[in-house]
Amino acid sequence: MSAGAPDFEAALKAAIDGKTKPVGALGRIEALAAQLARLQGTLAPVAERCRLTIFAADHGIAAEAVSAYPQAVTREMVKNFLAGGAAATVFARELGAEVVVVDAGVAGAPLDDPALISRRIGPGTANSALGPAMTGEERDRALDAGAELGRAGQAEVMAFGEMGIANTSAATLVVAKLLGLPVAGIVGRGTGLDDAGLARKRAVLERAALRTPWRLSPDEALAEYGGFEIAMMAGAMASAAVARRLVLVDGFIATAAAACALVRAPELRGAFVFCHLSEEQGHAAVLHALQAEPLLALGLRLGEGTGALLALPLVRAAAAMLRDMASFESAGVSRG
Amino acid sequence: MSAGAPDFEAALKAAIDGKTKPVGALGRIEALAAQLARLQGTLAPVAERCRLTIFAADHGIAAEAVSAYPQAVTREMVKNFLAGGAAATVFARELGAEVVVVDAGVAGAPLDDPALISRRIGPGTANSALGPAMTGEERDRALDAGAELGRAGQAEVMAFGEMGIANTSAATLVVAKLLGLPVAGIVGRGTGLDDAGLARKRAVLERAALRTPWRLSPDEALAEYGGFEIAMMAGAMASAAVARRLVLVDGFIATAAAACALVRAPELRGAFVFCHLSEEQGHAAVLHALQAEPLLALGLRLGEGTGALLALPLVRAAAAMLRDMASFESAGVSRG
Numbered sequence: 147m148s149a150g151a152p153d154f155e156a157a158l159k160a161a162i163d164g165k166t167k168p169v170g171a172l173g174r175i176e177a178l179a180a181q182l183a184r185l186q187g188t189l190a191p192v193a194e195r196c197r198l199t200i201f202a203a204d205h206g207i208a209a210e211a212v213s214a215y216p217q218a219v220t221r222e223m224v225k226n227f228l229a230g231g232a233a234a235t236v237f238a239r240e241l242g243a244e245v246v247v248v249d250a251g252v253a254g255a256p257l258d259d260p261a262l263i264s265r266r267i268g269p270g271t272a273n274s275a276l277g278p279a280m281t282g283e284e285r286d287r288a289l290d291a292g293a294e295l296g297r298a299g300q301a302e303v304m305a306f307g308e309m310g311i312a313n314t315s316a317a318t319l320v321v322a323k324l325l326g327l328p329v330a331g332i333v334g335r336g337t338g339l340d341d342a343g344l345a346r347k348r349a350v351l352e353r354a355a356l357r358t359p360w361r362l363s364p365d366e367a368l369a370e371y372g373g374f375e376i377a378m379m380a381g382a383m384a385s386a387a388v389a390r391r392l393v394l395v396d397g398f399i400a401t402a403a404a405a406c407a408l409v410r411a412p413e414l415r416g417a418f419v420f421c422h423l424s425e426e427q428g429h430a431a432v433l434h435a436l437q438a439e440p441l442l443a444l445g446l447r448l449g450e451g452t453g454a455l456l457a458l459p460l461v462r463a464a465a466a467m468l469r470d471m472a473s474f475e476s477a478g479v480s481r482g
Numbered sequence: 483m484s485a486g487a488p489d490f491e492a493a494l495k496a497a498i499d500g501k502t503k504p505v506g507a508l509g510r511i512e513a514l515a516a517q518l519a520r521l522q523g524t525l526a527p528v529a530e531r532c533r534l535t536i537f538a539a540d541h542g543i544a545a546e547a548v549s550a551y552p553q554a555v556t557r558e559m560v561k562n563f564l565a566g567g568a569a570a571t572v573f574a575r576e577l578g579a580e581v582v583v584v585d586a587g588v589a590g591a592p593l594d595d596p597a598l599i600s601r602r603i604g605p606g607t608a609n610s611a612l613g614p615a616m617t618g619e620e621r622d623r624a625l626d627a628g629a630e631l632g633r634a635g636q637a638e639v640m641a642f643g644e645m646g647i648a649n650t651s652a653a654t655l656v657v658a659k660l661l662g663l664p665v666a667g668i669v670g671r672g673t674g675l676d677d678a679g680l681a682r683k684r685a686v687l688e689r690a691a692l693r694t695p696w697r698l699s700p701d702e703a704l705a706e707y708g709g710f711e712i713a714m715m716a717g718a719m720a721s722a723a724v725a726r727r728l729v730l731v732d733g734f735i736a737t738a739a740a741a742c743a744l745v746r747a748p749e750l751r752g753a754f755v756f757c758h759l760s761e762e763q764g765h766a767a768v769l770h771a772l773q774a775e776p777l778l779a780l781g782l783r784l785g786e787g788t789g790a791l792l793a794l795p796l797v798r799a800a801a802a803m804l805r806d807m808a809s810f811e812s813a814g815v816s817r818g
Binding site: 165166167168169170171172173174175213214215216218219222223225226229231232233236237239240241337338425441442443444445446447448452455456458459460462463466467470471472476477478479480481482 | 501502503504505506507508509510511549550551552554555558559561562565567568569572573575576577673674761777778779780781782783784788791792794795796798799802803806807808812813814815816817818
């Protein structure tokens with residue numbers, strides 16, 4: 147009996163519908179349970195171990211003043227992750243996930259911390275308003291490094307987060323080119339630009355978008371406009387999905403990476419959970435283009451993997467439902 | 483410095499805005515953290531211990547064939563709760579909450595299980611299609627028993643759930659009378675009525691509603707149309723809130739109990755978290771009338787406290803955010 151086969155699907159439906167609850171009464175929790183069962187090929191799925199991998203990198207386009215925060219914050223936040231004081235690390239402790247922090251290409255000298263995983267492609271990308279953000283060779287190194295990290299560890303559930311000042315700009319350009327969405331419709335305030343800052347960011351991104359054709363492939367979009375953390379995350383999501391691990395997709399930037407992975411390999415879609423709808427302007431449009439319905443809508447716009455972690459308990463509850471709930475027969479409960 | 487005072491509010495805002503994230507970037511998690519801080523009167527709120535109290539009772543109106551399930555299911559599900567095989571008990575184990583099961587008035591002989599808390603008001607209510615569901619004295623005993631249970635234990639967070647075949651009918655009538663909502667607009671399929679069943683339920687409830695004036699007080703509505711579990715839950719929610727414990731409100735029936743508690747004592751509102759939007763037809767209208775915005779929307783329609791439990795990790799993450807996250811100053815991160 148293998149996942150996707152008619153006998154597996156019939157057994158899965160019978161197992162979920164046979165639990166002591168009206169048919170369908172657990173809504174999206176039932177859908178999550180079915181997704182995990184198909185991915186793991188079992189009616190007793192497990193979602194206990196979760197690893198959050200946070201990719202950090204800098205962006206040449208930050209020189210265009212597209213962020214409310216200085217570029218130094220990327221580096222400072224990496225230290226904050228390692229010290230456990232950032233939102234994602236606090237949530238991970240509270241919710242029971244391990245955290246791995248990856249230097250994918252933070253500006254300045256390499257950070258010296260034994261807990262930091264160094265996969266530096268370079269000290270930040272080039273300014274994609276003026277030319278390609280990275281070479282094809284750099285993109286491939288980032289994808290490969292990500293692929294290795296997506297296979298690492300023993301966790302059944304892989305959450306991915308990012309940090310990188312100006313990376314909503316990179317993500318906006320990547321998804322615009324990948325999905326054919328107009329920049330003006332998806333550009334947003336990022337960490338909190340005011341109206342003047344948003345107008346400036348829009349003008350910068352529209353100009354940058356004019357450098358290349360209307361649509362690009364994932365590989366082209368990543369090289370022209372991506373970030374090292376975005377490319378690495380795309381590689382990690384894909385390899386985690388290939389390894390039949392559940393991929394928890396965070397907000398706007400993680401969704402851009404997921405879009406790259408899924409346009410490259412749509413057959414991996416069954417591993418992806420789109421965890422939340424971000425406040426960032428373009429997220430709803432990108433999720434819509436991917437036909438993805440997010441689990442949560444909490445007004446988050448932080449990244450780091452925070453929204454992915456907040457969905458983890460739902461995944462665990464779904465697995466426990468299918469694994470541990472009694473059936474009408476086993477509990478002696480009358481059916482309707 | 484006390485909660486609600488200007489100095490407390492200023493310190494709370496400074497603490498949340500000083501965390502290493504853009505102002506407001508954690509959306510509703512920040513609002514939850516602030517709510518818990520105000521309730522506990524501290525900038526280091528705690529939400530580790532959670533108790534789910536499940537109230538079970540039967541309903542005379544079940545005789546009108548308003549449910550897709552036989553009345554015996556209430557009793558069978560109580561046994562399922564005690565055995566740990568029901569959705570709420572599985573979720574509670576997975577998410578780290580203790581469970582207490584209360585017999586508020588299950589039909590038949592008293593259940594004999596040392597783990598069951600017996601607060602039986604009677605073997606189910608009378609049929610509210612024909613006359614009052616309970617006497618004023620029974621309602622007061624239920625409210626008082628609930629009040630005692632809402633104060634019990636040491637948990638900072640109190641979740642409440644229910645089980646009772648036909649209790650969406652009771653809840654529909656209670657909120658219709660309490661909030662002045664037309665029965666036809668809020669009556670729903672409950673555990674899964676088909677179209678004919680729904681039409682029958684609507685006719686029964688509209689007839690029952692005609693017995694009494696358009697609007698009733700909470701005490702009147704509970705006696706005329708309530709259930710022992712609904713009245714007991716209303717009493718428990720109120721006493722938990724008075725004790726400054728966070729009250730996690732589950733779906734449609736729990737929201738009916740919360741509405742009774744809050745119309746009686748609106749000043750307790752700060753303790754209440756409306757955890758999710760149920761699929762049950764009337765829930766959105768009742769939440770709207772209470773000006774409550776639910777945290778989750780997962781298509782649940784089970785009750786038992788399942789939706790309240792799924793919101794618990796969000797509450798814990800919110801408390802941890804305020805308690806444990808670094809500030810820009812402590813982490814040496816540049817501000818925007």
